Amino acid sequence: MSNHTDSPSELSRRSVLRRTAAVGLLATPAAGLLSACVGGGTEEPSTSATGTKSAENPLGVATETPVEVVIFDGGLGTKYATDVHIPSYKAKFPKSEVKYSSTQEVSTALQPRFASNTPPDMVNNAGSKLMDQGKLVEAGQVADLSDLFAAPSLDIAGKTVGETLIPGTIEQGTFNGKPYVLNYAYTVFGLWYSGKLFKDNGWTAPTTWADFTALLEKMKAKGITPYSYAGANAAYYQYLVILTTAAKIGGADVLKAIDNLEPNAWKNDAVKQAATLWGEIGAKYGNKAHLGLKHTEVQLQQNQYKVGFYPSGSWLENEQSKDTPAGFDYQVAAIPGATASDKLPATGLYAAAGEMYFVASKGGNVQGGKEYLRHMLSKAGAKGFTELTKSLTVVTGAAEGLTLSPGLTSANAALTAAGAANFSFRWDAWYKNLDDECRAATNELMFQGGTADKFCDRMQAAADKTEKKFSR
Amino acid sequence: MRQGKYPFVIGFLIAPLALYGMFVLRPIAAAVQVSMTNWSGLSPNFDFVGLENFQKLLDDDKVWLAARHHVFLLVTLPVITIALALFFAFLLNMGGGTRGGMMTGVWGSKFYRVVFFLPQVLAVVIVGVIFGRVYAPDGSGVLNRFLELFGVDPVPFMAEYGLWSILGVLVWQAVGFYVVLFAAGMSSIPAEIYEAAVMDGASRVTIFFRVTIPLLMETVKVAWVYLGILAMDAFALVMVLSIDEGGPDGATTVLPVQIYKSGIRESDYGYASALGVALAVFTIIFAVLSLRGGKRNAVEH
Numbered sequence: 221m222s223n224h225t226d227s228p229s230e231l232s233r234r235s236v237l238r239r240t241a242a243v244g245l246l247a248t249p250a251a252g253l254l255s256a257c258v259g260g261g262t263e264e265p266s267t268s269a270t271g272t273k274s275a276e277n278p279l280g281v282a283t284e285t286p287v288e289v290v291i292f293d294g295g296l297g298t299k300y301a302t303d304v305h306i307p308s309y310k311a312k313f314p315k316s317e318v319k320y321s322s323t324q325e326v327s328t329a330l331q332p333r334f335a336s337n338t339p340p341d342m343v344n345n346a347g348s349k350l351m352d353q354g355k356l357v358e359a360g361q362v363a364d365l366s367d368l369f370a371a372p373s374l375d376i377a378g379k380t381v382g383e384t385l386i387p388g389t390i391e392q393g394t395f396n397g398k399p400y401v402l403n404y405a406y407t408v409f410g411l412w413y414s415g416k417l418f419k420d421n422g423w424t425a426p427t428t429w430a431d432f433t434a435l436l437e438k439m440k441a442k443g444i445t446p447y448s449y450a451g452a453n454a455a456y457y458q459y460l461v462i463l464t465t466a467a468k469i470g471g472a473d474v475l476k477a478i479d480n481l482e483p484n485a486w487k488n489d490a491v492k493q494a495a496t497l498w499g500e501i502g503a504k505y506g507n508k509a510h511l512g513l514k515h516t517e518v519q520l521q522q523n524q525y526k527v528g529f530y531p532s533g534s535w536l537e538n539e540q541s542k543d544t545p546a547g548f549d550y551q552v553a554a555i556p557g558a559t560a561s562d563k564l565p566a567t568g569l570y571a572a573a574g575e576m577y578f579v580a581s582k583g584g585n586v587q588g589g590k591e592y593l594r595h596m597l598s599k600a601g602a603k604g605f606t607e608l609t610k611s612l613t614v615v616t617g618a619a620e621g622l623t624l625s626p627g628l629t630s631a632n633a634a635l636t637a638a639g640a641a642n643f644s645f646r647w648d649a650w651y652k653n654l655d656d657e658c659r660a661a662t663n664e665l666m667f668q669g670g671t672a673d674k675f676c677d678r679m680q681a682a683a684d685k686t687e688k689k690f691s692r
Numbered sequence: 693m694r695q696g697k698y699p700f701v702i703g704f705l706i707a708p709l710a711l712y713g714m715f716v717l718r719p720i721a722a723a724v725q726v727s728m729t730n731w732s733g734l735s736p737n738f739d740f741v742g743l744e745n746f747q748k749l750l751d752d753d754k755v756w757l758a759a760r761h762h763v764f765l766l767v768t769l770p771v772i773t774i775a776l777a778l779f780f781a782f783l784l785n786m787g788g789g790t791r792g793g794m795m796t797g798v799w800g801s802k803f804y805r806v807v808f809f810l811p812q813v814l815a816v817v818i819v820g821v822i823f824g825r826v827y828a829p830d831g832s833g834v835l836n837r838f839l840e841l842f843g844v845d846p847v848p849f850m851a852e853y854g855l856w857s858i859l860g861v862l863v864w865q866a867v868g869f870y871v872v873l874f875a876a877g878m879s880s881i882p883a884e885i886y887e888a889a890v891m892d893g894a895s896r897v898t899i900f901f902r903v904t905i906p907l908l909m910e911t912v913k914v915a916w917v918y919l920g921i922l923a924m925d926a927f928a929l930v931m932v933l934s935i936d937e938g939g940p941d942g943a944t945t946v947l948p949v950q951i952y953k954s955g956i957r958e959s960d961y962g963y964a965s966a967l968g969v970a971l972a973v974f975t976i977i978f979a980v981l982s983l984r985g986g987k988r989n990a991v992e993h
Contacts, residue, residue: 327956334734351734352959359735451851452935511851512829512935652958660941667851668940 304604415549502666820932
């Protein structure tokens with residue numbers, strides 16, 4: 221953000237002093253952005269356009285008002301919006317324009333617009349520079365989606381939008397009792413491996429911890445890094461795995477307690493046991509060098525058959541599609557059971573609706589933003605999304621009739637095997653500071669000789685300092 | 693003419709002063725104002741919280757860690773850069789010995805001058821990406837591939853020697869500029885002083901320490917201040933190069949990175965502004981102190 225590239229001819233003492241002041245200014249990038257807003261006071265939000273409600277138009281969208289959508293341009297691309305959802309909206313409201321833009325830096329592009337109360341109508345809040353969703357809700361910038369979920373589905377007859385969704389979807393976007401966010405992509409997390417590598421060596425996916433370590437031992441003997449993740453920017457894949465094991469040992473309530481910032485939630489025995497087990501895996505079967513690698517680098521190594529298991533979500537196959545050799549055959553395994561007395565079955569999965577879409581409460585066309593989401597949640601909209609992104613959506617049965625890729629087929633099978641034993645947590649989206657702390661603590665545990673006790677103590681200390689804002 | 697002098701002067705000054713006020717002073721004032729609020733950056737509303745953010749700053753371990761890293765850089769970066777730059781500049785200007793009573797540079801010094809200056813014109817982010825490959829923790833890294841030839845196990849540079857690695861890049865990038873600066877300073881030193889020194893039988897080493905350095909003191913001091921300011925920043929390099937943006941576990945964090953994290957990532961612009969104000973104050977104090985200090989030692993020629 222701030223850098224020094226001054227031309228040599230200008231250096232004099234006076235200019236040095238002048239620059240001293242300038243550096244102070246550059247060093248406050250935040251302050252620069254907001255100078256336009258501070259003191260601007262509480263400008264009244266423009267009133268949002270509405271139309272007449274009818275059976276054809278259940279949300280009461282103003283038929284001639286444009287709607288503005290902003291899509292994150294990341295692993296899923298933007299084609300699903302431009303080729304599927306926008307045409308769908310336009311077909312329904314031919315007189316209304318859909319203003320579309322995409323960005324890789326959601327926060328940089330949109331934060332000033334929220335600060336001045338002129339936000340776009342619908343935002344895909346994602347990527348490493350996403351806005352703090354909890355803070356947005358708290359600031360009253362996000363529209364309540366209750367009426368969207370109660371409205372009839374666009375093309376699934378006889379059902380409301382809410383009824384067409386996989387159970388837990390609405391809850392995943394609920395803040396203090398009200399649904400504010402649509403989590404659209406349904407993501408299955410687990411240990412990913414190459415079907416080909418396993419087949420060639422006669423290996424099978426493990427279900428118990430003893431099988432798991434025995435298999436890792438065999439991989440090590442073959443000169444493959446048995447288990448790895450990227451410490452430089454993807455430590456959260458690993459803390460998700462540690463907490464998944466904790467949930468299997470102690471039940472999904474362990475995660476709920478962590479979400480609700482309950483006293484000593486991080487010091488629960490289940491969390492401690494999980495951290496101990498994974499700390500051993502890191503020390504014995506990890507590769508110290510991977511602390512300094514980025515996720516794409518480790519994923520590439522897996523594509524080159526140099527890494528055995530890699531923890532990730534079901535977007536992995538699509539993200540790696542360019543680098544995956546033919547016949548690699550992505551497969552996913554549920555994280556093996558940890559102990560004989562686990563409360564959840566070994567097939568249990570961290571599976572959750574992810575990829576946030578929300579409607580700004582102070583946009584010019586709030587109902588239009590919601591209507592756009594209704595088009596995304598139509599069967600045709602969801603099917604188009606799965607076709608273009610190889611990711612499942614939260615719309616039940618929308619993938620029916622599609623030919624799924626190997627990884628997605630495997631993820632679907634894992635989901636079926638898990639049955640009701642799927643769970644998730646919310647604290648990482650609610651409290652960004654805990655997310656930051658947990659990345660550092662996880663790297664320490666897995667790569668830098670940290671202990672389970674230290675992991676739990678650190679996280680508990682950070683959680684104790686966090687002010688509780690949400691609960692579930 | 694004389695009567696019209698003041699309107700004339702004011703007429704020239706008013707536009708730059710207005711621009712300066714608008715785009716420099718006003719944002720600084722705004723930053724100070726925001727530092728005393730709990731503004732989240734996500735809505736126009738905020739509450740005034742007084743000095744609470746500054747209190748939080750004093751209790752924040754990561755801030756103190758970052759401050760220690762600034763002190764480390766503040767000492768090492770100027771010392772190493774200035775020493776290297778003086779040495780290279782001397783070689784380029786005078787390293788070739790005397791020819792006809794004049795000091796000359798080493799063979800090919802014009803070419804080296806360009807080589808040294810090249811890193812300076814690269815954007816910081818590009819430098820960061822390049823060094824990401826240089827420091828890569830396995831055999832794919834330039835340095836580790838080199839060490840492999842000697843049978844040394846791969847060194848996880850960013851993981852274990854993060855701050856030193858970043859210091860290395862900062863020095864690498866800065867040194868060329870100061871070589872040019874010092875070379876210009878050296879060429880303005882009158883030739884007869886060197887001539888006299890050579891006639892008195894002074895060696896190159898003696899000339900360097902007894903003649904060149906004292907006469908360059910003013911330039912060195914300016915370089916010191918400027919490098920000190922660079923040590924207060926280092927934002928882009930840390931963001932691109934380090935593990936987990938300032939990690940592992942805060943091992944390479946600097947104040948601007950903490951500002952970025954609390955502002956952009958955690959949407960706490962009030963606190964981020966308080967950090968920014970603190971950093972600005974430190975930088976100004978440093979600059980004033982180093983320009984004031986050692987003023988008496990100046991040697992004129």
